[in-house]
Amino acid sequence: xxxxxxxxxxxxxxxxxxxxxxxxxxxxxxxxxxxxxxxxxxxxxxxxxxxxxxxxxxxxxxxxxxxxxxxxxxxxxxxxxxxxxxxxxxxxxxxxxxxxxxxxxxxxxxxxxxxxxxxxxxxxxxxxxxxxxxxxxxxxxxxxxxxxxxxxxxxxxxxxxxxxxxxxxxxxxxxxxxxxxxxxxxxxxxxxxxxxxxxxxxxxxxxxxxxxxxxxxxxxxxxxxxxxxxxxxxxxxxxxxxxxxxxxxxxxxxxxxxxxxxxxxxxxxxxxxxxxxxxxxxxxxxxxxxxxxxxxxxxxxxxxxxxxxxxxxxxxxxxxxxxxxxxxxxxxxxxxxxxxxxxxxxxxxxxxxxxxxxxxxxxxxxxxx
Amino acid sequence: xxxxxxxxxxxxxxxxxxxxxxxxxxxxxxxxxxxxxxxxxxxxxxxxxxxxxxxxxxxxxxxxxxxxxxxxxxxxxxxxxxxxxxxxxxxxxxxxxxxxxxxxxxxxxxxxxxxxxxxxxxxxxxxxxxxxxxxxxxxxxxxxxxxxxxxxxxxxxxxxxxxxxxxxxxxxxxxxxxxxxxxxxxxxxxxxxxxxxxxxxxxxxxxxxxxxxxxxxxxxxxxxxxxxxxxxxxxxxxxxxxxxxxxxxxxxxxxxxxxxxxxxxxxxxxxxxxxxxxxxxxxxxxxxxxxxxxxxxxxxxxxxxxxxxxx
Numbered sequence: 156x157x158x159x160x161x162x163x164x165x166x167x168x169x170x171x172x173x174x175x176x177x178x179x180x181x182x183x184x185x186x187x188x189x190x191x192x193x194x195x196x197x198x199x200x201x202x203x204x205x206x207x208x209x210x211x212x213x214x215x216x217x218x219x220x221x222x223x224x225x226x227x228x229x230x231x232x233x234x235x236x237x238x239x240x241x242x243x244x245x246x247x248x249x250x251x252x253x254x255x256x257x258x259x260x261x262x263x264x265x266x267x268x269x270x271x272x273x274x275x276x277x278x279x280x281x282x283x284x285x286x287x288x289x290x291x292x293x294x295x296x297x298x299x300x301x302x303x304x305x306x307x308x309x310x311x312x313x314x315x316x317x318x319x320x321x322x323x324x325x326x327x328x329x330x331x332x333x334x335x336x337x338x339x340x341x342x343x344x345x346x347x348x349x350x351x352x353x354x355x356x357x358x359x360x361x362x363x364x365x366x367x368x369x370x371x372x373x374x375x376x377x378x379x380x381x382x383x384x385x386x387x388x389x390x391x392x393x394x395x396x397x398x399x400x401x402x403x404x405x406x407x408x409x410x411x412x413x414x415x416x417x418x419x420x421x422x423x424x425x426x427x428x429x430x431x432x433x434x435x436x437x438x439x440x441x442x443x444x445x446x447x448x449x450x451x452x453x454x455x456x457x458x459x460x461x462x463x464x465x466x467x468x469x470x471x472x473x474x475x476x477x478x479x480x481x482x483x484x485x486x487x488x489x490x491x492x493x494x495x496x497x498x499x500x501x502x503x504x505x506x507x508x509x510x511x512x513x514x515x516x517x518x519x520x521x522x523x524x
Numbered sequence: 525x526x527x528x529x530x531x532x533x534x535x536x537x538x539x540x541x542x543x544x545x546x547x548x549x550x551x552x553x554x555x556x557x558x559x560x561x562x563x564x565x566x567x568x569x570x571x572x573x574x575x576x577x578x579x580x581x582x583x584x585x586x587x588x589x590x591x592x593x594x595x596x597x598x599x600x601x602x603x604x605x606x607x608x609x610x611x612x613x614x615x616x617x618x619x620x621x622x623x624x625x626x627x628x629x630x631x632x633x634x635x636x637x638x639x640x641x642x643x644x645x646x647x648x649x650x651x652x653x654x655x656x657x658x659x660x661x662x663x664x665x666x667x668x669x670x671x672x673x674x675x676x677x678x679x680x681x682x683x684x685x686x687x688x689x690x691x692x693x694x695x696x697x698x699x700x701x702x703x704x705x706x707x708x709x710x711x712x713x714x715x716x717x718x719x720x721x722x723x724x725x726x727x728x729x730x731x732x733x734x735x736x737x738x739x740x741x742x743x744x745x746x747x748x749x750x751x752x753x754x755x756x757x758x759x760x761x762x763x764x765x766x767x768x769x770x771x772x773x774x775x776x777x778x779x780x781x782x783x784x785x786x787x788x789x790x791x792x793x794x795x796x797x798x799x800x801x802x803x804x805x806x807x808x809x810x811x812x813x814x815x816x817x818x819x820x821x822x823x824x825x826x827x828x829x830x831x832x833x834x835x
Contacts, residue, residue: 197771200801225773227546227733228805240730281772287723322768323752323761325722383747384554384781386771387798389813401810405799 158360158411158425158444166445173424177412178441180350182211183276188414189308192282192348193317198377198391199356201317203406205278206230207428207440208315218258218275220251224284233278234258244289244303251277251307277307279316286324286340300340304347318344321378351413357395357427359388360409361449368452395449396430406430409444527824528565528596534827535776535797536812541570543702546733548802550774552745552767557780557793559742560589561818561825563707564596566740570705571603576697578736580690582614582710586670596824604669610693614673614710618718622674622686679718687728694735706736712743715762722762726769743767745779774800776811783817792820795827 179185195201212219213232221233229236235254239247255275279285289300308314318341338346345351356376363373375381376388394407407430413423425444432438445451478486532539541547549566553559563579570577581589586600589611593600603609671693675683690706697704711729714720733739749763756764771777779796796815803811818827 197768197777197800200772200804202801202804206804225730225769227730227773228802230805240727281769283769284723319768319772322772323756323764325758325761325765378751381747381751382781382784384552384557384745385779385796386552386745386750386767387777387779387796389796389798389815391813392799392801392804393813401812405804 158364158409158450162445166443169424170443170446173422174426174441174443176414176422177424177426178439180412180414181207181441183208183215183217183274183313186417187274187313188350189312190304190314190348191316191350191352192344193315193410194320194351194353195317196319196321196377197387198359199354199408200392201352201354203394203408204352204354204410204428205280205315205317206406208276209233209278212276215274218255218273220254220275220277222247222251222277222279224279224281226280229280239284248303248306255307255309255312273311275312277312277314279314282316282318282344283322283324285316286344290340301343301347316344316348349415353411355409355411356390356393357407357409357449358390358393360444361395362390364450394430399430403430527826528561528568529818529825529827531565531569534562534565534778534795536810536814539776539809539811541705541738543575543737545737547738548729548733548770548774548800549738549740549776549778550767550770550800551740551742551778551780553742553780554744554746554782556782559709559780560592561596561820562778562780563589563709563740563742564593564598565825566705566707567593567600567609568596568598571598571608574608575702575737576608576610576699576704577603578610578612578690578693578697578704578706580612580614580706580708582618582673582713584709585613585616586611595822607669610669610671610697612671612673612690612693614713617672617674618713619677619679620674621676622683675718679720684720684724690732691735694732698735703735703737706732706739707742708732708739709742711741711766712749712763715766716759722766726766729770730773741770743770771800773802775802776800780818790819791817793818 180188180191193201193204209219209230209232219232219234221229221236222239223229223236224239237247237250237254242250255277258273258275285303286300289303304314320341324340337343359376366373377391378386380388392405393401394404396404396407407428409425409427411423411425413421415421427442427444427447427450429440429442429447432440433442446454448454531541551559551562567577567579579589590600600609600611604611671689673686673689675686690708694704694706708729711725714725715722729739729741743763743766745767749760750767752760752764777796777798777800779798781794781796783791783794794815795818797811798813799811815830816827817830818825
């Protein structure tokens with residue numbers, strides 16, 4: 156789906172509601188989404204987003220279980236890594252359930268009040284591999300992808316799964332004729348998930364937006380670019396920032412989020428995960444895509460919030476530029492000459508309007524002109 | 525001796541090859557842009573630093589690289605003799621019956637004629653008479669540095685155990701916690717010619733990555749093999765599956781392609797380096813993405829920015 160055009164009418168509403176929901180989903184607070192599916196490609200990996208999920212889950216002391224099909228160097232804050240390569244679905248399921256239940260018993264041993272309250276976050280680094288082993292072994296072991304996923308889903312478990320959309324599926328052997336009416340695994344996953352995230356490279360989205368703003372056809376990237384021999388484009392996994400180095404910059408990305416509530420109502424929104432917090436006051440790195448100055452140039456020079464005050468307060472001045480209440484009322488009391496000239500009598504010409512105060516040293520001679 | 529660009533020039537100054545980490549470089553090329561010079565660059569860098577390298581090729585024999593290395597000032601025979609380089613030949617005898625006893629001298633002497641018999645279409649880059657000259661060196665060393673992979677005339681799933689020789693060789697070279705480097709060329713042959721499942725090949729790569737420091741995988745990326753549609757054949761899908769799966773795990777993707785605007789007499793092609801997801805973590809240093817032109821000549825390989833003309 157194409158990113159939204161900047162819409163000033165609804166942005167205020169979405170800034171309060173959708174951004175709040177996006178932050179809550181990212182930090183797994185409140186009622187988190189049980190199954191989050193992240194679709195990524197060679198242009199933008201889901202790794203920075205998964206890392207953000209992990210670092211926020213770390214703060215909440217979730218038990219983080221990383222199922223590694225392809226990752227040899229898992230993120231460092233992970234509690235347990237399960238190597239899934241070459242294992243059958245049955246074995247994987249047993250290991251996973253063991254890992255989620257032992258976390259509860261260790262929590263009980265550590266003396267926490269309610270061991271059943273231990274939340275587990277299961278991260279799957281490549282659902283493509285899960286799909287291929289389930290289609291290979293599903294016929295033998297009577298275990299399909301959906302039964303596997305529902306077997307590990309419990310109230311204390313949330314799943315963050317990445318699916319690489321650009322890897323083509325190798326069709327299984329034509330002997331299995333029964334699957335003619337079964338939807339493709341990706342469609343099934345999209346249907347099962349409660350939050351669907353598609354990640355995009357920030358520099359690519361901004362380049363497309365710049366082209367669209369000039370009514371030019373948007374450029375394609377990666378495999379869509381259609382250059383012989385070229386898999387990825389420059390700007391892949393690169394992020395976008397004017398002030399950060401390459402390392403920090405690549406922590407930023409843009410994603411489209413679709414969250415389905417329990418009621419069935421869905422919320423869809425485009426977010427931008429910044430590489431650093433936008434200002435000193437807030438640590439939140441998540442903003443709406445429309446609030447990013449590179450995406451929405453109209454907000455670049457209009458300071459957000461309570462008109463102009465914010466910019467001054469942020470600066471490191473040693474003196475106060477603000478006004479006290481008395482200074483403000485005094486300033487409003489000043490009658491400017493052109494207001495005086497609009498009086499009924501036409502004013503008094505070029506006379507200087509000045510009411511001498513007590514401290515004024517009045518010299519009579521000089522005033523007799 | 526000709527000059528080759530250094531890995532730092534290609535991948536960026538801050539990128540480091542770490543002795544422990546399982547880094548992955550994916551080198552893709554199209555027909556007409558041979559990635560051999562990138563292989564020599566990496567081999568040169570590793571061997572000069574005294575690191576152990578295991579070099580596996582399924583599309584070229586040792587003599588090809590010996591001659592090519594000589595042109596770039598890389599003395600592969602001496603490194604073979606020292607034991608820092610191990611060459612695993614998956615080309616010469618891939619479809620010959622595997623010899624149960626590891627008596628290397630007799631099969632190696634007979635190798636040239638048999639190669640010609642099995643795969644006649646592929647002419648060796650050098651005349652066969654030169655091979656016996658090189659073989660005595662190889663035989664003289666206590667552990668033969670050239671190993672062969674043979675899956676047999678009709679490869680069966682059990683024959684794939686023959687590929688374990690790569691893993692055992694790598695494991696034998698781990699010293700003081702420093703893992704050897706690995707370069708694998710021509711894995712697509714296993715899928716296309718030996719009928720090996722792409723997922724098996726992918727798992728093989730991950731298994732090998734666990735016991736090597738930097739794994740470099742060379743694969744072709746011509747658009748017919750990568751840009752798939754619903755009507756693509758299983759072979760095309762398998763190939764694209766392998767390349768893109770490895771691309772998702774790679775630290776850097778180095779893709780070679782021809783110049784978009786046509787042939788130029790002082791430009792051989794375009795080298796594009798992009799960061800992969802494997803490089804987004806906190807280890808290994810940063811791969812700098814860039815697009816450079818390169819020119820391969822008798823004087824070596826020169827890489828230069830677009831517009832600078834290479835002077």
